[in-house]
Amino acid sequence: MSDEQSLLTLCQSIAGSAADGEGIEAYATRSRETDIDVFAGEIESLSVAGSSGIGIRVIANQRQGFAWAGSLDADVVADTLQEARDNARYSEPDEHYGLVDLATAQQFDRPDLMLWDSRLEAVDLETKIEYALELDKRVRGADARIRNVESTNYGDGLVESALASSMGIAATNRRTIASASAVAIAGDADDTQTGYGFSVGRAFEDLDADVILAMAVERSTRLLGAQQPPGRRIAVIFDPMVTASFLGVLSSAFNGESMLKGRSLFLDRIGESVAANCVTLTDDPTDAQSLGAAPYDAEGVACRSNPLIVNGVLQTFLHNSYTARRANTATTGSAVRGGYRSTPGVGVRSLRLVSGALDPIELVAGYGEVLYVQAVHGLHSGTNAISGDFSVGAEGIMMRDGGYQEPVREITIASTLPKMLHAIVGIGNDVTYLPGGTVGVSVLMNEMTMSGA
Amino acid sequence: MLIESYVCERVLSRALSKGGDFAEVFVEDRRSSSARYDDGRVEELTSGRDRGAGIRVIVGETTGFAHTSDLSDAGLDAAALAAATAARGGGGGTRTVALAGDGGVAASGVMPEMVEKSAKIELLQRADAQARSVSPTIRSVSVSYADSRRRIQIANSDGLLTGDDRVRTRFMVQCVANGDTGMQTGMEAPGRGMGFEFFDDFDVESVARTAAQRAVSLLAAVPAPSGQMAVVLKRGAGGVLFHEACGHGLEADLVQRDASVFKDRIGTQVASPLVTVIDDGTFAQEWGTAAIDDEGQPAQRNVLIDKGMLTDYMWDLVRARKSGRVSSGNGRRETYRHLPMVRMTNTYLPAGETDPDEIIRDTEYGIYCVQLGGGQVDTATGDFVFGVTEGYLIENGEITRPIRAAQLVGNGPQSMNLVDAVGNDFETRTGTCGKSGQGVPVSSGQPTLRVARMTVGGTAS
Structure with a gap:
């Protein structure tokens, strides 16, 4: 029996123990994971590990426990089921609690996604070690200004999962991921800067060391000599990774749970213009190339592409079955869970903006001076998806006269999420699949407040 | 003990069967529970159980590591062999390990698993009611309770056998207020290294009021100014800033990696003479306190900066061995699935001599920070950025209007040199410190103090 089939058998046996009037879901x-860290040309740590776990949800008398x-x-699993039942006894009844029925789960066809690349199983440890050591060596020697490498990492994982419920849901999934990254430290007489480069895919063969190298070198060296500029209002262009961070902050505004609790920026705005006309944003887990791709959601409902903003107009909130029942609508297949340790919440899997035709340099032509934002810091503290405030630390490069000019540091850029969405005047062609699942692309906004000296 | 001493001895011998300088087995059994009250009702009760072992083997500069949730003899042996293989020792032969020690001291206090779930829920209801009573503008309230009991056991090839039993309890209130300026949030989340007796000292109603008032006060807030100005950090509020902007740079692993602005600065003046920084794993019942660290070394009180002079870094076993010294008790790990590394515990600046009111009166213009959100620092340069979640303008020596959306941007060593007033008060705050993907409980603390100049990034035009 394959691994995910044995997991399914376990989940089904737990779900099958449901008493009359009781619903049970087991995930x-x-x-199996490998993680290799290289430092100073040596393997600093090498970790090989197997993990497994289970999450059990019980619903009885409209009460839910987890x-x-x-x-x-077996003894731990039995205790866990007992604890979930006990927790259900102490929660308060809510008519909207419930497990998904088969008809809802199968309303859409599950996308046929190839997320497992069996080649990864065949790669031996020595090959991975050599790859990491070689990458570290190459970054070190890539440019005269690279003074050191802060860290070089190789990691991969093979993950199998199963979901079963007493409503008849039965699903299995498996996926692979391989990634490598390096943080280069560039230095000159009076400055030090770090730059991150990565490559990610479903198989070891997908990794491209040249990409990592070029990215880490460019991102560290081009910030050397950065100064704090005077503050002013200025057009900004976000690097694809910064755009991903921005979309990450925005994502909770589309969350059906936030909406029901009155905590969404987009409350009562469906059908209205919430962004510039050039903005079309989708949550699309059906593209196998995205690291956020999935055939079904955390409740077993088929995933589909959900348009969130089309030509600036807000289309929908995202729902799992619980928030859909409360909002009197249908689930959008957006139940997510942070592994076996949490109940299905609501979330995005793979946000992406419809990209444009121009690269960053072409995009900023005609905008005079533009701040190219390479990285932002303090997202958790400086942004608030409820109030819409957005104020973060940043570093980047001033763009002028058709090219990149002087680097800048110790600045903050600030605006509000609604203003930023309306300030978008261009979206680039540099589509980048990122490790977090978001698909990044450069975004030009015609005004933010930059504070500096 | 979680695993018998003779089993640990066998596992360690097996871990060293392919050579190696050092081997360790770390066993953990952790139970946790949480309850969340949202939208005026109990939303979720969760229980968790995690148990397993992490085994590491060190050969020269290389660490091999394997972990398993299978604590049977066969499971432990397989993990020991995997760690040995990963360390690529190349040597061989038999090495026996003899352990001396015990499982450590059992936790005291009111164990969370002995408390009725209904008693935990009652706390949530009380906090919810109190928060809602603060103002009709309070639109939603989310309250949560979390506890954990973590029993650990550590055995290593130096013959060490020890253990610990750690109980932590935390309570969190988050409020959203709605007014003419839109929605604003307020949060308060105290926690201590103790059991349910935590609530004998901590009044959940007062935690709820603080969070609610924070959200309400922000409704009247004006956009924060931008530019260079004096920043006064209220007692407790700024500890996290020193944790990030100074503490991380004093971790020996970052120093050895050439990723610290404090490298080669021991014995030199790195801060204003008014600044002393201490990391203290023995601070009674604090969030970052434990009897031993996660490598079995006794917790210590370590003075890192003494009146502006850099005196020492923080060390774990690996980094200390490399430098031929002893660990400072700062080797910590999130779970048995993680390798230990140098981490802070409770990091603080002790109280000074000035009356805090005097510091405000003496400030012509600037901002007064009552709560900071998280922050980020580049340890190689010391550059940091912090969000101010509750702050006020100081105008002519008086606290005037609340401000919103302020960010503090600066450089750690520069800001520590610019500290020009330190109050005679003190408070700590609870947090989770993230480093290389691992979160560990820490606290930070400081008296009211003033940094003469810092860049404030706000949205005021």
């Missing part, structure tokens, strides 16, 4: 995962365990041992 189990098993994963428990998880990082073990599939």
